[in-house]
Amino acid sequence: MFPAAPSLWVRLPPVGSPRGRKARSGRLYSGKGREARPGRQGLSPLIQPFRERPTEVAGLVTDGVGRRYPDKTLARSSFPRPVLVCEQSEQRDQRLDAIPWDSLWVLLLCLLLRTSELQAANALKPNILLIMADDLGIGDLGCYGNDTLRTPNIDRLAEEGVKLTQHLAAAPVCTPSRSSFLTGRHSFRSGMEADDGYRVLQWNGGSGGLPANETTFARILQQQGYATGLIGKWHQGVNCESRTDHCHHPLNHGFDYFYGMPFTLVNDCRPGGSPELDAVTRARLRLYTQMAALGVLTVAVGKTCGLISVSWKVVLGAAGLVFLFFVTWYASFGFVRRWNCILMRNHDVTEQPMVLETTAGRMLHEAVSYIERNKHRPFLLFVSLLHVHIPLATTKHFLGKSQHGLYGDNVEEMDWLVGEILKAVEVNGLKNTTFTYFTSDHGGHLEARDEHGQLGGWNGIFRGGKGMGGWEGGIRVPGIFRWPGVLPAGRVIHEPTSLMDVFPTVVQLGGGDVPQDRVIDGRSLVPLLRGTAEHSAHEFLFHYCGKYLHAARWHEKDSGRLWKVHYMTPRFHPEGAGACYDRRLCPCSGDGVTQHSPPLLFDLSRDPSEARPLSPGSEPRQDGDPSET
Numbered sequence: 001m002f003p004a005a006p007s008l009w010v011r012l013p014p015v016g017s018p019r020g021r022k023a024r025s026g027r028l029y030s031g032k033g034r035e036a037r038p039g040r041q042g043l044s045p046l047i048q049p050f051r052e053r054p055t056e057v058a059g060l061v062t063d064g065v066g067r068r069y070p071d072k073t074l075a076r077s078s079f080p081r082p083v084l085v086c087e088q089s090e091q092r093d094q095r096l097d098a099i100p101w102d103s104l105w106v107l108l109l110c111l112l113l114r115t116s117e118l119q120a121a122n123a124l125k126p127n128i129l130l131i132m133a134d135d136l137g138i139g140d141l142g143c144y145g146n147d148t149l150r151t152p153n154i155d156r157l158a159e160e161g162v163k164l165t166q167h168l169a170a171a172p173v174c175t176p177s178r179s180s181f182l183t184g185r186h187s188f189r190s191g192m193e194a195d196d197g198y199r200v201l202q203w204n205g206g207s208g209g210l211p212a213n214e215t216t217f218a219r220i221l222q223q224q225g226y227a228t229g230l231i232g233k234w235h236q237g238v239n240c241e242s243r244t245d246h247c248h249h250p251l252n253h254g255f256d257y258f259y260g261m262p263f264t265l266v267n268d269c270r271p272g273g274s275p276e277l278d279a280v281t282r283a284r285l286r287l288y289t290q291m292a293a294l295g296v297l298t299v300a301v302g303k304t305c306g307l308i309s310v311s312w313k314v315v316l317g318a319a320g321l322v323f324l325f326f327v328t329w330y331a332s333f334g335f336v337r338r339w340n341c342i343l344m345r346n347h348d349v350t351e352q353p354m355v356l357e358t359t360a361g362r363m364l365h366e367a368v369s370y371i372e373r374n375k376h377r378p379f380l381l382f383v384s385l386l387h388v389h390i391p392l393a394t395t396k397h398f399l400g401k402s403q404h405g406l407y408g409d410n411v412e413e414m415d416w417l418v419g420e421i422l423k424a425v426e427v428n429g430l431k432n433t434t435f436t437y438f439t440s441d442h443g444g445h446l447e448a449r450d451e452h453g454q455l456g457g458w459n460g461i462f463r464g465g466k467g468m469g470g471w472e473g474g475i476r477v478p479g480i481f482r483w484p485g486v487l488p489a490g491r492v493i494h495e496p497t498s499l500m501d502v503f504p505t506v507v508q509l510g511g512g513d514v515p516q517d518r519v520i521d522g523r524s525l526v527p528l529l530r531g532t533a534e535h536s537a538h539e540f541l542f543h544y545c546g547k548y549l550h551a552a553r554w555h556e557k558d559s560g561r562l563w564k565v566h567y568m569t570p571r572f573h574p575e576g577a578g579a580c581y582d583r584r585l586c587p588c589s590g591d592g593v594t595q596h597s598p599p600l601l602f603d604l605s606r607d608p609s610e611a612r613p614l615s616p617g618s619e620p621r622q623d624g625d626p627s628e629t
Contacts, residue, residue: 125224125378126483127434128506129425131418132181132382134174134233134265134389135466137444137457138476140411145460148403149411153419157438158480162491162529166562167479168498168541169442170521172469173585174235174264175200177441177499178384182216182236182253184503184514184522186544190214192236193547197587199467201237202277204263204340209237209248217503218380219254220512227374229257231367232384235264246347259345259366261354261386269341270356270391274450277336279584285329292322356393359386364417368424375428380510383421387414390448390455407455432484435509439499440477442466446579463578463610467585469545470566472610487529495536496555496562501525545588553604564610565599 138144142151143158144165170180176187176199187193190211201208210216218228230250237248250258267276275282296318302308303315343351343362367383374381386393392410402408418438425434444457446465456465464471479497481487500522504514508524527533535557543551545568553564570586570593572578580586587593601614 125226125511126486126509127378127425127430128221128226128380128509129421129434129436130380130382130502130506131385131421131436131438132178133385133387133414133438133440133478135442135445135448135457136388136411136414136440136478137459137465137473138440138462138478139458139460140388140444141478143480144478146458149408150402151411151415153415153422154438154478154480157418157422157436157482160484160489161436161480161482162487162493164479164481164497165492165494166496167439167477168496168543169440169475169477170498170500171544172442172467172474173199174441179210179214179236180521181441181499181502182210182218183214184217184500184520185214185518186500186521186542188544188547189519189521193544195547199546199585199588201235201263204238204342205243206237207240209240210253212247212252214253215515215518216254217506217510218250218382220507221380221510222254222256224510224512225378226510227257227377227379228255229370229374229379230255230260230382230384231258231370232260232363232382233264233386234258234260234262234384238262249347251346255382257346257370260343260363260384262342262344263340265386265389265391265393266336266340267391268336269354270393271337273391275333275336276390276584277340278333282329282333285333289322289326289329292325296322356391357395359393360395360413360417364420367421371421371424371428371430375430378510380506385414385417387411387417388457390445392455405453407457411457434483435486435506436482437502438478438480439502441499442477443468443474446473447581447584449581461609464570465579467545467580468550468570469548469588470543470551470569472604472608475543481525481529488531491531493528495528496538496541496553497525497528497536498522498538498541505529548588550588560605562604564602564604566596566602567599568593568595569600570594 140146140149140151141154142149143155143163169177171177171187171193176192179187179190179192183190192210193199218230222228234250236250236253239245240247246252249262267273296315299308299310299318300315303310303312337353341353342349343354343359363383363386367381370379370381388407388410392406394406394409394413398409398413398416399406400409402412404411422436425431425436443459443462443465445467446456446459447467448454448456459465459473459476462472462476464473466474468474477499498521501524503522504520504524505522505526507514508526514520523537528536536555539555539557541553541555542549543553548568550568551564551566553562555562568589570580571591572586573580573582580592583592602610602612603614604610
């Protein structure tokens, strides 16, 4: 909250004459003879232009601006603006012989103090820049151990700030992970987890999305006077009951500016790309259509050759039914690119369908422009990158530049985009007043591949990937924070933290309050980042796949040991392959998972790859008297 403004009511000094000094108890009059009171037009000569009193000239009265009146009463009552009149019985027509310059100086000082107070209040509120990659594996960055992909800008961000090595997504897929990030709450609390195969929003035209009663960090910072912008991917829904109500739109969740995709990138966004949304269902429908059409064609040929005795009406009717069947399903799946792959600015569609080759440049331009427009006020900018989600839209300048095919090219272009955004912050003189954060929404997508090879990310030494709620590879993500002069440069923290922690952290930095009417699962990272706290505020963290609890970890703070249990794990196909290559994603329940009773137990402090589950024979034992244990 801003401090209270200093009072602008300053008592006027007496005028120069001796009698004027006795007139300090005189009343202030408005130009129409009414006594000035607070809230009326004639408040004080301190906030009104000085006007000369009427004087007599050749039997008439002048008002100081050239108009003449037959008597003083008319002159006084006709003034359009307030004047100062001290009631005295003598020398009423004497001109004011002195302007209260000392009072004007007091006013100027008050205004300067007020301005400095506002500037000081804003100076305590840093700009907040949040950058989130899409499907990026933690092993794809140089600062996390990759020595074959070039990510110099993100690496420099880590060198100048704080790097978290055990930063965890709240969910292993896009929609629930991002809802948890925005609200600081597990996604099942807001209904953003599904209990079937559709664990993310599938269509722009669907009615699902982030509920309006959920509070995002953008909404709280907007109430604190921040400009709040979102550039890039949303994937939290758009409409509820009609295509124009936009009840789930970013502008209804605290952002005052939005440019980007309300949905997410999918293979269908690339012309000629292999289907991704409901690919199995679409393949079956296409096969059924082809079989039915072939059957009708066979009957027609048989009828023509006289081999089949059937009416042409029957043949034509069957052909019509096949055509209607085709139109029915093609109307739903044949226009996916046009319906889902669009760009919006606020509530308006600006590109439909979007052109993938130009999207990165448009996003960068919007992010840089937003920083320049709001550099004189506190701002929150959430840059939700489309990189490095398939279909890996990459500009020609970066094609073929990496050692890892199209995916590597896309990663290096992403790093360049991050560098250009950071450069805009520095060019506008905002580096030291900007809290910057970089992460990914979850782990790399291992099952993303085509005939040319792997299209998904690398999760380093960690087992599993996107879609796997328990294994580290699906939920361990980069976590890099920079705020020069406030956060120590080059610091590395090995404490367990969550994407949900960003919510209370950002709210605290922006001067807001965390909601008290609901459960907030995140914990502020400010003490940990600044070094005033030694350990994370989390003792336990729970890892869900859909609505099912797959794993949990316990941080034993006294010893620093980290234990993790798995209640369910996905069944890989082929067995031992490390991913579900027969599906697009590993399932969360049913025949696709193995339930463990007792749970699998790992010592992550010694076995971060989760390669050696502990057994009763290998579990550590407490030395000493068992009764004391």
